Amino acid sequence: MDSALIPEGAKRCSFPKFAIGIAIVSAVVLWGVFAMFLCWFKGLNQTNMNDYYGFALWIWADLAVIAVGGGAFFTGLLRYIFKIDELKNIINFAVIIGFICYSSALLILAIDIGQPLRGWFIFWHANVHSMLTEVAFCLSAYFAVLTIEFIPNILENRQANKVPFFHHLAHNMHGVMAVFAATGAFLSFFHQGSLGGVAGVLYGRPFAVREGLLIWPWTFFLFTWSAAAFGPCFTLLVTKITETVTGKKLVKDNVVHLLAKISGWMIVTYIIAKIIDTIYWALVTAPSLGFTLSHFYSNNGFYGYWILITEIVLCGVVPGAILIMKSTRENPRLRLIAIILGVIGVCLNRWVMVLQIMAVPVMSFDTWALYFPSWQEIATTILPVAYGIILIAVAYRYLPVFPQEQELNTIEPVAEAE
Amino acid sequence: MFPFSFEWAWDMAHVVFFGGFWYAVSILGAGMTFCILKAAYDTINDSGDSHH
Amino acid sequence: MKQNNNKAHKFGMVIDLDKCTGCGSCMVSCMSENNVPFKEDESNKKDSITWMSVYKLTNGKSFPDTQIVYMPRPCQHCGGKGDHGHSPCVSVCPAVATDYGYDTGIVSQIYTRCFGCRYCMGACPYHARYFNWWDPKWPEGMENYLSPDVSPRMRGVVEKCSFCYHRYQAARDIAYYEGRDDIEEHEYQTACTTACPAGAIVFGDLNNPAHQVHQIVKPDPHPDPRNKHVVGKSRNPKVFRLLERLGTNPKIYYLSEREWVRKAGDNYLDGEWDKIKNYHGATLSND
Numbered sequence: 178m179d180s181a182l183i184p185e186g187a188k189r190c191s192f193p194k195f196a197i198g199i200a201i202v203s204a205v206v207l208w209g210v211f212a213m214f215l216c217w218f219k220g221l222n223q224t225n226m227n228d229y230y231g232f233a234l235w236i237w238a239d240l241a242v243i244a245v246g247g248g249a250f251f252t253g254l255l256r257y258i259f260k261i262d263e264l265k266n267i268i269n270f271a272v273i274i275g276f277i278c279y280s281s282a283l284l285i286l287a288i289d290i291g292q293p294l295r296g297w298f299i300f301w302h303a304n305v306h307s308m309l310t311e312v313a314f315c316l317s318a319y320f321a322v323l324t325i326e327f328i329p330n331i332l333e334n335r336q337a338n339k340v341p342f343f344h345h346l347a348h349n350m351h352g353v354m355a356v357f358a359a360t361g362a363f364l365s366f367f368h369q370g371s372l373g374g375v376a377g378v379l380y381g382r383p384f385a386v387r388e389g390l391l392i393w394p395w396t397f398f399l400f401t402w403s404a405a406a407f408g409p410c411f412t413l414l415v416t417k418i419t420e421t422v423t424g425k426k427l428v429k430d431n432v433v434h435l436l437a438k439i440s441g442w443m444i445v446t447y448i449i450a451k452i453i454d455t456i457y458w459a460l461v462t463a464p465s466l467g468f469t470l471s472h473f474y475s476n477n478g479f480y481g482y483w484i485l486i487t488e489i490v491l492c493g494v495v496p497g498a499i500l501i502m503k504s505t506r507e508n509p510r511l512r513l514i515a516i517i518l519g520v521i522g523v524c525l526n527r528w529v530m531v532l533q534i535m536a537v538p539v540m541s542f543d544t545w546a547l548y549f550p551s552w553q554e555i556a557t558t559i560l561p562v563a564y565g566i567i568l569i570a571v572a573y574r575y576l577p578v579f580p581q582e583q584e585l586n587t588i589e590p591v592a593e594a595e
Numbered sequence: 596m597f598p599f600s601f602e603w604a605w606d607m608a609h610v611v612f613f614g615g616f617w618y619a620v621s622i623l624g625a626g627m628t629f630c631i632l633k634a635a636y637d638t639i640n641d642s643g644d645s646h647h
Numbered sequence: 648m649k650q651n652n653n654k655a656h657k658f659g660m661v662i663d664l665d666k667c668t669g670c671g672s673c674m675v676s677c678m679s680e681n682n683v684p685f686k687e688d689e690s691n692k693k694d695s696i697t698w699m700s701v702y703k704l705t706n707g708k709s710f711p712d713t714q715i716v717y718m719p720r721p722c723q724h725c726g727g728k729g730d731h732g733h734s735p736c737v738s739v740c741p742a743v744a745t746d747y748g749y750d751t752g753i754v755s756q757i758y759t760r761c762f763g764c765r766y767c768m769g770a771c772p773y774h775a776r777y778f779n780w781w782d783p784k785w786p787e788g789m790e791n792y793l794s795p796d797v798s799p800r801m802r803g804v805v806e807k808c809s810f811c812y813h814r815y816q817a818a819r820d821i822a823y824y825e826g827r828d829d830i831e832e833h834e835y836q837t838a839c840t841t842a843c844p845a846g847a848i849v850f851g852d853l854n855n856p857a858h859q860v861h862q863i864v865k866p867d868p869h870p871d872p873r874n875k876h877v878v879g880k881s882r883n884p885k886v887f888r889l890l891e892r893l894g895t896n897p898k899i900y901y902l903s904e905r906e907w908v909r910k911a912g913d914n915y916l917d918g919e920w921d922k923i924k925n926y927h928g929a930t931l932s933n934d
Binding site for chain 3: 220221222226227228229230231232289290291292293295296298299302303304306307308309310313375378379380381382383464465466467468469472534535539540541542543546
């Protein structure tokens with residue numbers, strides 16, 4: 178039915194099967210959109226946020242998708258600036274994942290603000306000293322970069338590419354992609370960093386505050402580094418999921434191994450820095466403000482030392498170790514465990530740097546505040562996941578996303594592969 | 596965002612922040628303009644054959 | 648003629664916790680003065696708006712040694728690290744919707760500029776900032792009691808104590824009309840100050856030695872040699888500020904004869920309090 182749109186030589190499932198799959202996921206999207214409109218029309222009283230939890234699930238979701246979306250800028254940097262050629266086989270997909278992550282982040286931010294119609298104030302009336310301003314500017318600009326990086330892939334669709342102008346445009350954009358990628362890396366450095374800065378500058382919150390370099394707290398650098406380290410894990414994880422769902426091998430092992438190795442070394446260097454930062458904060462920064470480490474991890478029903486150990490050891494040291502050693506890295510099962518742990522680890526870090534900050538009492542007579550999101554918050558947080566599944570499904574079906582797909586799937590004895 | 600917004604100040608913070616921002620936006624704008632114009636030029640001057 | 652802009656004020660407050668009975672008059676007067684809306688059900692205190700909030704503290708001892716103190720907590724109008732005006736909330740607001748008045752020391756909130764990101768609330772360790780989760784509503788008939796001097800806030804923005812800034816504006820207008828350069832101490836008093844039946848709240852200009860608040864607090868204008876971020880530490884041994892060690896430099900001071908109350912104002916490691924409890928800023932020279 179839609180065979181004219183499918184890349185030449187590629188096998189895809191039948192259109193009805195595809196349409197049913199999309200329809201099921203669309204139901205989830207509609208649920209999320211309904212919750213989104215509830216928030217917009219009735220206000221943020223639809224959430225379980227309160228004056229203790231001004232930042233909650235959504236801000237975590239924002240930070241998490243941007244962290245895991247960091248695979249796009251880092252892979253782009255490696256591919257176009259450091260000229261690691263093998264990565265051309267996964268860069269399209271990394272860009273699509275990044276595009277989904279960043280568009281989701283912008284959407285969530287649009288729901289999260291109390292006066293959505295005034296959202297443009299952050300640009301127009303910018304306070305250049307606020308980390309959030311830096312986030313907004315760099316995030317929007319980087320989303321433009323991702324769109325630019327995604328366009329050539331869209332134009333390579335079989336029908337679109339028949340239009341001479343589109344064909345030439347895609348070709349020309351490929352030609353100057355290094356410039357866009359460099360700009361993207363510059364913007365990403367600052368917005369990933371300033372997302373870390375959002376927490377690190379809160380000097381009224383001893384759990385969050387960090388010393389740093391000039392105007393940038395250490396969390397600034399840790400967030401950038403962790404996004405570059407764990408972003409590729411997410412790219413690999415989504416690639417693996419796509420391969421499982423489609424039943425096809427889409428990226429050659431040497432490409433996967435290379436990206437996993439780079440990610441592994443980034444994780445190891447990051448986690449060393451993170452451990453140093455944590456020790457310094459626990460032994461110097463927090464005590465100088467009158468707080469012991471145990472204050473942040475006791476006397477409440479949820480936040481214990483387990484979260485610190487899980488984040489740093491189980492989801493940091495362990496995946497790092499697995500991915501830097503050739504034997505474990507090239508073992509598919511161990512590699513999968515490592516990238517899943519890595520993705521959980523970076524998401525957990527973002528959770529701690531948003532939710533736990535709000536939970537910890539600061540005044541000596543204050544109490545811990547715990548929070549559980551409302552269904553509207555959960556639905557609007559799942560919305561981007563469902564939207565991402567649809568976009569990946571559509572992109573995979575109609576665009577030449579994986580350059581190695583045909584080579585890896587030359588002879589298909591059975592017509593339907595999915 | 597612009598020098599005519601009333602909270603704008605010609606201080607180091609604004610110059611560095613918006614300097615970086617407008618620099619990045621200019622590169623993206625110039626890059627895309629170049630690509631689009633060159634694609635239009637190529638389309639007009641092309642016999643239709645692929646030049647790969 | 649200029650309106651008393653020749654000298655920077657630094658409005659602040661000292662609250663005598665030994666006088667406070669916890670009656671809540673300050674909270675009520677504040678809500679009424681500043682057109683704070685009601686919720687139908689006010690039982691969840693974490694999302695109801697109380698610019699002035701009274702905390703109940705105990706010394707943690709069992710009967711008969713139990714002691715209780717009530718601590719009224721308005722916005723602390725922090726001067727920020729080094730008292731340079733970079734309050735925790737002001738420095739993070741992405742849209743300049745909250746600002747530090749260098750001529751008054753008051754942290755303002757511009758409701759029509761705020762777009763409700765709530766970063767300032769996350770930055771404030773005192774929970775002094777409140778979000779309008781609902782449209783503002785008053786019980787029928789109560790709209791007639793709204794103050795025309797204070798704009799009500801719309802849903803989706805943050806609000807907080809303004810030190811009754813409209814009263815300052817009104818006082819300045821009168822002074823201007825009467826050809827005076829400056830306002831008198833009694834001309835500008837916040838609603839909570841005037842409502843307190845125990846006279847526990849004293850409000851005035853911390854920069855003006857003639858004002859009672861200055862005389863009680865005796866603020867040290869120099870940075871604390873032990874923590875350079877702290878400026879304006881009280882030289883009165885009975886006076887303290889909330890979370891002073893963080894360097895937020897609040898302009899709300901608290902007064903108590905009781906040591907456990909003063910200790911509750913901040914966080915201390917084991918044994919730290921005994922070492923510093925008798926340190927009260929630079930030596931009193933001519934105060």
